[in-house]
Amino acid sequence: MTILLFMARRLAGVVATLLVTSIAIYAALALAPGDPATALAGGTVPDPARLAAIRAEYHLDDPFWTQYWHWLSGLLHGDLGTSVVYRSDVADLLAGRTINTLVLVCYAGLLIVGLGIGLGVLAGLRGRRVDTSIMITTTMAMAVPTFALAIVLIWIFATQLSWLPIYGSGDTFTDKLRHLTLPAIALSFSYIAYIARITRIAVVTELRSERVDTALSRGLPYHAIIRHHVLRNAMGPILAISGTVVASLVAGTAVAEAAFGVNGLGSLLIQSAQRQDLAVVQILSMFMVGVFVLVNTVVDLVNVALDPRLARGEQSA
Structure with a gap:
C-alpha cells in the first residue's frame, strides 16, 4: 500500500510539473518579439483581410488563457500545430x-x-x-x-x-x-x-x-x-x-x-x-x-x- 501511494504521488507530481512547464513555455514564446500572424502568412505583410483570417483561425486575438487552452487541448488531442518554416504539421515533421x-x-x-x-x-x-x-x-x-x-x-x-x-x-x-x-x-x-x-x-x-x-x-x-x-x-x-x-x-x-x-x-x-x-519550439521544449x-x-x-x-x-x- 505504501509503494502504491508513493507511485500515485510521483505520478501526480509528473502531471503537475508538465502542466506548469507547459504554461511557462507557452507564456515565454507568446512574449517573444514579432507578430505570429505575419509569420504564419509567410513573413511578408499580407492583405488585412488575410491577416484577420489568420488571427481568427489561430485565436491570436483571444486572451492569453484562452489561447493557451486552445493550444493545450489541441496538444492533448494529438494536434501539435503547424510549422511556419516547413509548412507542415509538426507531428509529421518530428516523426522520423x-x-x-x-x-x-x-x-x-x-x-x-x-x-x-x-x-x-x-x-x-x-x-x-x-x-x-x-x-x-x-x-x-x-x-x-x-x-x-x-x-x-x-x-x-x-x-x-x-x-x-x-x-x-x-x-x-x-x-x-x-x-x-x-x-x-x-x-x-x-x-x-x-x-x-x-x-x-x-x-x-x-x-x-x-x-x-x-x-x-x-x-x-x-x-x-x-x-x-x-x-x-x-x-x-x-x-x-x-x-x-x-x-x-x-x-x-x-x-x-x-x-x-x-x-x-x-x-x-x-x-x-x-x-x-514557435510551434516547433513549443513542442520540442515540452x-x-x-x-x-x-x-x-x-x-x-x-x-x-x-x-x-x-x-x-x-x-x-
Missing part, C-alpha cells in the same frame, strides 16, 4: 527525427551506464594504482567539450581509419548504429567520466561503512560482501544520478547532431529557434522536459523497488 534522437540517446545512455559504472566500481575496488589511473583519466575526460571531441573522432575514425561514417543517420537499424556510434561517443564521453567518479565515491563510502566491518568480522566471504552489501547499497544513488544524466541527454543532443549531420530533434530545435518557428521528468520518475520507482524503505520515508516526510 524522433527515432534518430531516441536511438542516439539510448546508445549514449548504454555507454554512460555500462562504462561509467564499470569504471567506477573498478576504481573503488581495485588498488591505489588502478584507482589513480581511472580518476586522472576521468578528470581529463570531463573537461573535453562535445564539439571538440567530435572533431577528434571524425579525424581519427573517419579521415584516418575510414572505419565509421561521419554524416547522416542511416536507414536500417544496423546502419543507424554505425552512423550514430561516433555521435554517441561524443555525447556520452564526459558523462561516462562523471558517472565513474560518482560510482567510485559511492563504492568507497560503502566499503568504509559499519555494515561492511560487521560482515567482515563475521567471516563472510569478501565477494559476497561486495555483492550484497557494497554494490547493492551503492546502487541507489548511482541509479538516481545516472537517470538524471541520461534524461538530460535529450536536451544535449543538439551539438552532437549538428557536428555529425544527424537529422534529429536537437538540430531541429536549434534551426527552429533561429527561424522563430517533449524534452517531459522525457526528463518521466525518466527521473522511473528511476525513483526503481529505487523504491530496490529499497521499499524509501517509500516509507517519503510518506513520513
Whole structure:
C-alpha cells in the first residue's frame, strides 16, 4: 500500500510539473518579439483581410488563457500545430527525427551506464594504482567539450581509419548504429567520466561503512560482501544520478547532431529557434522536459523497488 501511494504521488507530481512547464513555455514564446500572424502568412505583410483570417483561425486575438487552452487541448488531442518554416504539421515533421534522437540517446545512455559504472566500481575496488589511473583519466575526460571531441573522432575514425561514417543517420537499424556510434561517443564521453567518479565515491563510502566491518568480522566471504552489501547499497544513488544524466541527454543532443549531420530533434530545435518557428519550439521544449521528468520518475520507482524503505520515508516526510 505504501509503494502504491508513493507511485500515485510521483505520478501526480509528473502531471503537475508538465502542466506548469507547459504554461511557462507557452507564456515565454507568446512574449517573444514579432507578430505570429505575419509569420504564419509567410513573413511578408499580407492583405488585412488575410491577416484577420489568420488571427481568427489561430485565436491570436483571444486572451492569453484562452489561447493557451486552445493550444493545450489541441496538444492533448494529438494536434501539435503547424510549422511556419516547413509548412507542415509538426507531428509529421518530428516523426522520423524522433527515432534518430531516441536511438542516439539510448546508445549514449548504454555507454554512460555500462562504462561509467564499470569504471567506477573498478576504481573503488581495485588498488591505489588502478584507482589513480581511472580518476586522472576521468578528470581529463570531463573537461573535453562535445564539439571538440567530435572533431577528434571524425579525424581519427573517419579521415584516418575510414572505419565509421561521419554524416547522416542511416536507414536500417544496423546502419543507424554505425552512423550514430561516433555521435554517441561524443555525447556520452564526459558523462561516462562523471558517472565513474560518482560510482567510485559511492563504492568507497560503502566499503568504509559499519555494515561492511560487521560482515567482515563475521567471516563472510569478501565477494559476497561486495555483492550484497557494497554494490547493492551503492546502487541507489548511482541509479538516481545516472537517470538524471541520461534524461538530460535529450536536451544535449543538439551539438552532437549538428557536428555529425544527424537529422534529429536537437538540430531541429536549434534551426527552429533561429527561424522563430514557435510551434516547433513549443513542442520540442515540452517533449524534452517531459522525457526528463518521466525518466527521473522511473528511476525513483526503481529505487523504491530496490529499497521499499524509501517509500516509507517519503510518506513520513
